Every structure is written in C-alpha cells, then in structure tokens.
Amino acid sequence: MIKVAEHAGFCFGVKEALRKTEETIEKYRGQDVEIYTCGPLIHNRIVTGELKEKGVFEIQSPDEAVSGSIVIIRSHGEPEEFYREAEKLGLQIVDATCPYVSKIHRLVKDASAEGRNILVVGDAGHPEVLGTVGWAGSRCQVIDSLDMARKVDFDHITMVAQTTITEELWRSVADYFQSCKEDFTAIHTICSATTERQKSCEKLAGESDLMVVIGDRKSANSTKLFEIASKNCEKTYFVENPTDLPLKEIIKCDRIGVAAGASTPERIIKEVIATMSEVLTENKEMMSQDAAVNTAVEEDEDEEMNMMNDFLEQIDKSLRLPNRGEIVEGEIVQVTSREIVVNLGCKKDGVIPKDELVLEGEQDLNVLYKEGDVIQAKVIKTDDGDGNILLSRKKLEVIEHWDEINDALDNKLVVNAKVVKEVKGGVIAMYKEVSGFIPMSQLSDKFVEKADEFIGKTLPVKVSRVDQKRNKAVFSHKAYLAEEKQKKVQEVWDALHVGDVVEGVVMRFTDYGAFVDIGGIDGLLHISEISWGKLKHPQEALEIGQKVQVKILSMNSEKGKISLGLKQNQPEPWMIIDEKYQVGQVIEGKVVQIKEYGAFVELEPGLDGLVHISEIAHKRVTNIADELTVGQEVSAKILEIDKERRRISLSIKETIEPSLMEEAAEAVSEAIEKGKEMIAEVAEDVAEKVADVVEDIKEKIED
Numbered sequence: 082m083i084k085v086a087e088h089a090g091f092c093f094g095v096k097e098a099l100r101k102t103e104e105t106i107e108k109y110r111g112q113d114v115e116i117y118t119c120g121p122l123i124h125n126r127i128v129t130g131e132l133k134e135k136g137v138f139e140i141q142s143p144d145e146a147v148s149g150s151i152v153i154i155r156s157h158g159e160p161e162e163f164y165r166e167a168e169k170l171g172l173q174i175v176d177a178t179c180p181y182v183s184k185i186h187r188l189v190k191d192a193s194a195e196g197r198n199i200l201v202v203g204d205a206g207h208p209e210v211l212g213t214v215g216w217a218g219s220r221c222q223v224i225d226s227l228d229m230a231r232k233v234d235f236d237h238i239t240m241v242a243q244t245t246i247t248e249e250l251w252r253s254v255a256d257y258f259q260s261c262k263e264d265f266t267a268i269h270t271i272c273s274a275t276t277e278r279q280k281s282c283e284k285l286a287g288e289s290d291l292m293v294v295i296g297d298r299k300s301a302n303s304t305k306l307f308e309i310a311s312k313n314c315e316k317t318y319f320v321e322n323p324t325d326l327p328l329k330e331i332i333k334c335d336r337i338g339v340a341a342g343a344s345t346p347e348r349i350i351k352e353v354i355a356t357m358s359e360v361l362t363e364n365k366e367m368m369s370q371d372a373a374v375n376t377a378v379e380e381d382e383d384e385e386m387n388m389m390n391d392f393l394e395q396i397d398k399s400l401r402l403p404n405r406g407e408i409v410e411g412e413i414v415q416v417t418s419r420e421i422v423v424n425l426g427c428k429k430d431g432v433i434p435k436d437e438l439v440l441e442g443e444q445d446l447n448v449l450y451k452e453g454d455v456i457q458a459k460v461i462k463t464d465d466g467d468g469n470i471l472l473s474r475k476k477l478e479v480i481e482h483w484d485e486i487n488d489a490l491d492n493k494l495v496v497n498a499k500v501v502k503e504v505k506g507g508v509i510a511m512y513k514e515v516s517g518f519i520p521m522s523q524l525s526d527k528f529v530e531k532a533d534e535f536i537g538k539t540l541p542v543k544v545s546r547v548d549q550k551r552n553k554a555v556f557s558h559k560a561y562l563a564e565e566k567q568k569k570v571q572e573v574w575d576a577l578h579v580g581d582v583v584e585g586v587v588m589r590f591t592d593y594g595a596f597v598d599i600g601g602i603d604g605l606l607h608i609s610e611i612s613w614g615k616l617k618h619p620q621e622a623l624e625i626g627q628k629v630q631v632k633i634l635s636m637n638s639e640k641g642k643i644s645l646g647l648k649q650n651q652p653e654p655w656m657i658i659d660e661k662y663q664v665g666q667v668i669e670g671k672v673v674q675i676k677e678y679g680a681f682v683e684l685e686p687g688l689d690g691l692v693h694i695s696e697i698a699h700k701r702v703t704n705i706a707d708e709l710t711v712g713q714e715v716s717a718k719i720l721e722i723d724k725e726r727r728r729i730s731l732s733i734k735e736t737i738e739p740s741l742m743e744e745a746a747e748a749v750s751e752a753i754e755k756g757k758e759m760i761a762e763v764a765e766d767v768a769e770k771v772a773d774v775v776e777d778i779k780e781k782i783e784d
Contacts, residue, residue: 083357085339086285088278089295090350092343094156094179095123101177102153106135111592111618115150119143119163120208122155122177123344124300127322136592143167151175157208158182160215161190182209185241185270186216192239193218197266200224200233202254203243207301210243230254237264244272245302245343247279247309275302275343282306282340286313289338291330294319295353296342303342310340322349323356331357332364359520362506363555402427403460403470408477413454416447422469423456429470433458437473439514475514482513483549490544498556499539503532510540510556517542517554526562566601573600577643579633582650587627595619597631597645604643606631611647613654613687615673654688655727662729664719667736672713680709682717682731690729692717699739 091099105116117140121129129139137153140146143163148171154163158178167174178186189199199221203210214221224230227250238258242251248271255267286292292314296303298321311317316334318327331337337357341350403409403425411431415422421438423431433456435446450456458472459480465471489496498510498517507520519542521529529535542556543564577583577599585597585604594607606629611622623629631645654661662668662684670682670690679693692715697708709715718735721728 083337087281089341090345090347092274095343098156098177105175113617115147117146118153118155125297125344143170146172154178158212160212181244181272185213189217197237197239198235200238200240203246227253230257239266241268241270245275247305279309283309283313285338286310289314290334290336292317292338294340296345300342300344306340323352328360359506402463405460407460410457413452416450421450431470431472433472433474437475439475439478479514482515486515486544486554487547490547495541495561497539498542500535508532517556519556523557523559526559569601573602581633582630585629585631587623587625590619595623604645606645613648666719672709672711675705680705690731692731692733696732696734699734
C-alpha cells in the first residue's frame with residue numbers, strides 16, 4: 082500500500098511564483114524583451130530547466146541583466162538593496178516574493194527602525210534568509226542551533242524564523258531566550274503549510290515500513306522532511322525522480338509512505354508513485370504465480386508417490402516407463418478429432434489431447450497429423466486414468482519459447498507479443514505460449530492512461546526481465562520504439578553534412594529562433610539566420626508546419642545539436658545590388674525606422690536606405706513623425722549607392738510633384754533669399770562709398 086502525506090508538492094508561494102512567471106512569459110511573447118530570475122526561481126532543476134527552454138534565464142545579480150529587461154524576484158525574496166539597484170539599472174521587476182516572506186521583511190524592518198536587535202533562526206546561506214537579513218539592517222544575526230543561541234550576549238531582541246525550519250528547532254531556541262532574556266519578542270514566522278507538511282510527514286513515517294521523500298537535494302524544506310522521516314522510519318530514501326527509487330527495497334515492504342517538498346512538481350510525484358505501483362503490482366503477480374507453482378508441486382508430489390507405487394509393482398517388466406516431465410518421441414498410431422495416440426515403444430501408449438496441441442483456430446487434427454508421423458512431446462502424467470501416458474505438445478513448445486525469450490533478453494533481440502488483456506498497472510501480452518507483463522509506462526513512448534487501444538494488437542517488444550522459475554517475463558514496447566528512433570536518428574546524422582541543403586518542417590518557436598525537424602532530428606534555426614533583414618520574432622517570417630529548405634551550418638554529434646540557416650539559400654542583397662538597383666531608379670519600400678535626421682526605408686530584407694529629412698518633402702520638415710510612420714509603404718528615388726560603406730541615399734520628394742502651395746512657398750523662399758542677397762550687395766556698395774568719403778575727408782584734414 083502506498084500512502085501520500087498531506088500537503089505534498091508545491092506550496093502557495095511556489096505556485097504563485099510559477100503563475101506570475103508563466104504570465105510574464107505569455108505577456109512578452111514575441112517581444113524583444115529579456116526575462117531573468119535572480120537565482121533559480123524554485124529549488125527544482127527540472128522546473129528551472131523547463132523555464133530556460135521558454136526563454137527565462139538565471140542571473141546572480143541585477144547588473145548582469147540588460148537594461149530594460151524583466152527580472153522576476155523568486156518566492157524566497159531579495160534584500161531591500163536589490164530593488165534600489167534594479168531601479169537604477171532600468172530593470173522591470175515582477176515581484177513573486179511569497180506573501181509570508183514579505184511579511185517577515187516588514188517585521189524585521191520595523192523592529193530594526195525601533196532600535197531592536199534582530200535574530201533570524203535559519204540557514205545563513207539560504208536565499209530566503211539572505212533576503213531577510215537585507216531588510217533587517219546592521220544589527221542582525223543568524224543562528225541555526227541552540228548552541229549558537231547560547232552565545233548571544235545582547236538584549237532587546239526580536240526573533241523571526243526562516244519559513245521552512247522545524248518547529249522543534251524554533252521551540253528550543255525560543256524557550257531558551259524566554260528563560261534568560263528580559264526584553265525578548267519571538268514572532269513565529271514558520272509557514273503554516275510547512276508545519277502541517279512536516280507533521281504529516283512525521284506521522285506517516287511512523288506508520289510506514291519504508292518512506293520516500295521526493296524533492297531537489299538543494300531544497301531546504303525537502304531536506305528537512307528527509308530528516309524528520311529518517312527519525313521516524315529506518316528505511317527512508319531521498320529521491321529526485323523515479324530513477325532514484327530503491328526498487329529492491331520497495332518490493333519487500335507492505336506500507337510505503339510518500340512525502341514531497343514544496344518545490345516538487347505534482348507530475349514528478351505521480352511518476353514516482355506510478356513507478357512504485359508498477360513494481361509492486363509486478364511483484365504481487367510473481368508471488369501469486371509462485372503460490373500457484375508451489376500448490377502444483379505439492380499435487381505433483383502426491384502423484385509421484387502414486388507413480389512410484391505403480392513403478393514398484395511393474396519393476397519386473399522389461400521396459401521402463403518415461404518419467405513425468407521427460408521429453409519423449411514416438412510414432413503416431415491413431416488420429417481422432419479429440420486426440421492423437423502415440424506409440425512410445427513401451428507397455429503404455431501416449432495420448433496427446435487436442436487442448437495440449439498448439440493450434441490456430443479450429444484446425445482439424447486429421448489434416449495436421451497423419452498416422453506414421455514421428456512426433457515429440459512432454460510427459461505430463463504417466464497414467465491418465467485410462468492406462469495411457471498423458472502427453473503435451475504445448476508444454477514442449479513452451480520450453481522452446483522460453484529459450485527464445487531468454488535468447489532475446491541475452492542478445493537484446495526484438496520479439497512480437499500480442500496484447501490480450503489489461504491488468505492493474507499494465508497489460509498481459511503473449512509471445513507464442515509465454516505470458517509476459519508490459520507495464521503501462523512501457524506501452525508507448527508517450528503517456529498512456531488507458532490500454533484499450535492496445536488490446537488485440539501485436540507489438541514488437543524488447544525483453545527486459547525473465548524469471549522462468551516463476552513463469553514470468555516483462556516486456557517493453559517503449560524500449561523498442563526508443564531503439565528504432567535512435568537508429569533513425571543515427572541514420573539521419575550519418576547522412577547529413579555541414580553545407581547540405583535539406584527540407585525541414587517548422588515545429589515550434591522560441592524568442593531566439595525556430596526548431597525545424599529535418600527527418601527526425603530537430604535543428605535550431607536561429608533568428609539571425611532566418612532572414613537577411615532584422616526580425617523581432619521568428620513567426621514574422623515562418624509558420625508552424627511550414628516546409629522550408631535549410632542549410633546545415635554546424636553539427637555537434639556529442640551534444641546532439643544542429644545549427645541551420647535559411648537566409649543562406651538567397652544571396653546577400655549587397656552582393657548583387659548592381660543587378661537590381663541603380664542610381665535614379667524609383668523603388669517601393671517600407672519605413673522601418675525613424676530618426677531625428679531621417680527615415681530608413683527597407684528595399685528588401687537586409688537592404689535599407691536612408692531618406693534624409695531634407696529629402697522627405699518639398700516643404701520644410703521639422704518632425705519626421707508628422708510625415709511618415711513605421712510600416713508605411715513609400716516610393717523613393719535612389720540618389721546614391723555606396724557599396725564600400727554599404728549605404729543607400731534615397732529621396733521621397735523626388736518622386737512627388739510639388740503642389741501649387743508648395744511651389745508658391747518655394748518661390749517665396751527663393752525670393753526672400755534673393756532679396757537678402759540684393760540687400761547684402763547694396764549694403765556692401767554703401768559701405769565702400771562711405772569708406773571712400775571718409776578717406777577723402779581724412780586727406781583734406783591732413784592737408
């Protein structure tokens with residue numbers, strides 16, 4: 082029996098942190114925004130690995146993040162300084178601090194402001210404690226034992242706790258200070274869910290033969306559960322996933338308890354329980370078969386005694402009768418619709434009933450067997466009650482089939498087994514006359530909830546376990562599928578080379594690219610390799626299910642990674658610009674960027690030209706946004722192509738006929754300019770004449 086402790090799995094704080102993270106991922110999907118967590122969001126490598134695949138990466142401090150990016154504060158919380166630093170760096174904060182932890186931050190900050198000394202009971206290196214200390218000010222100390230508490234030599238104490246410590250540790254420290262400190266305040270901040278989780282674990286461990294604690298080994302609350310369970314159950318094991326389970330020990334126990342830390346996903350708990358259930362079911366079936374075998378042995382022993390008496394009575398006879406279980410050979414002397422009679426060369430004939438022959442459907446014995454044929458069979462009984470030796474062809478073939486099963490196990494061969502019925506934890510499948518068990522988890526390489534669709538089907542399977550004494554075999558269709566998939570993958574790897582152009586299918590997107598299936602292997606088509614132009618997200622150029630011709634840029638067989646390129650199938654626009662574009666040509670393009678000095682127009686992906694502010698309209702333009710918008714389609718004339726500097730100068734106004742108002746405005750402007758020139762010329766003449774007069778006056782005065 083497997084029993085799960087109450088409050089196993091994600092706590093409220095962890096659930097909220099994951100919910101906020103998923104919402105953030107969805108909110109900014111397709112946008113050019115980086116998302117980080119400062120340290121792992123929760124202490125579970127499986128979960129953090131999945132978040133990384135979705136584009137959420139870990140940093141250790143705010144200064145590692147790009148300005149304008151998003152930083153998610155995990156449920157453990159961060160010091161007060163973290164928020165100030167993030168604001169200075171221009172980071173967006175998504176605060177997923179557990180409400181219980183936030184309350185502790187407020188408590189220690191208020192107590193510190195009142196001039197009190199702060200004590201935190203917990204692990205000094207734990208992220209939650211580090212965050213709390215960061216709100217408590219300079220008069221804060223962390224203690225993790227009663228011995229450390231005895232060394233505290235100051236008063237005016239406010240004490241809080243890490244949310245995941247044990248009640249036992251908290252009570253021992255609090256009682257000590259209550260007895261020796263006058264000004265002492267203890268604020269119980271252990272999470273109620275943690276307390277209930279630990280009590281439930283303790284109670285279940287005391288009732289169990291074996292205890293399994295599921296969690297990440299870096300998780301403090303999971304470690305505490307393991308400590309509690311170990312004190313109350315001698316056989317306690319810490320597992321991170323089903324592969325860590327002590328299966329040999331589990332099958333020996335009747336009462337198995339399961340507890341899980343606050344950072345353990347529900348699906349991992351279910352997988353561990355399912356694996357144990359399969360093993361226990363399999364073991365139970367084997368034990369049942371053992372019991373049946375023992376009963377049969379006892380019956381056979383009685384029969385042997387009878388046969389011994391019979392043998393002693395006929396000891397004087399010249400011919401020995403075959404023993405039970407012996408393989409005999411004889412000549413068929415009679416065939417009926419119900420049985421075959423065989424001459425064994427001794428005083429008794431052998432009889433093979435129809436139900437002891439291997440037949441397909443309602444086959445006629447007279448068609449399959451003829452008088453005079455030689456046949457082998459196994460002796461079941463030396464007396465069938467009618468004076469004949471009872472034989473079985475089926476039992477003989479079963480031996481041969483077991484030999485085939487053992488050979489398949491030893492040489493890792495594939496056999497075909499027909500699924501005949503569903504049982505608890507899996508299905509029964511027949512290989513010829515051998516019955517085997519296929520656990521539900523081994524029916525497919527995908528999750529199978531019900532086995533209905535497999536009943537009646539013949540599946541290629543690998544033999545994973547054989548116990549012929551118990552008449553037991555275990556098969557796996559999943560292992561066969563995995564092997565076939567690996568073969569196909571290897572065939573694809575062997576056939577591919579860097580530089581090859583192959584057809585692929587777009588399977589899924591990430592913010593940094595698209596994964597493309599190229600014959601059973603997924604390759605990464607990075608966003609920078611999709612187009613010669615700039616993309617914010619792969620879905621701007623691709624669709625899920627789309628077939629594309631991609632070029633293999635690099636291959637790493639050790640890591641199983643292939644890098645692909647799509648833009649390489651088209652020449653870089655600048656390399657063939659002379660073939661498509663010339664000075665004076667009018668092109669159609671899209672405005673992709675607006676600056677103070679002009680607008681950039683995309684001629685084609687990877688080829689942009691600049692329309693200077695003076696070339697936008699015939700009138701004077703002071704704000705480009707009043708004339709153009711990003712995404713707008715425009716006509717422009719090529720003024721210059723600078724291949725060395727990779728620059729193209731464009732003009733929109735050259736493609737537009739000026740209006741009457743614009744012509745008038747331009748004429749006025751020209752007139753004003755000419756007027757200014759004329760005034761300047763007149764002023765210059767007057768200045769020269771005045772200078773001449775002044776010179777004449779000077780000369781006359783001197784004379």
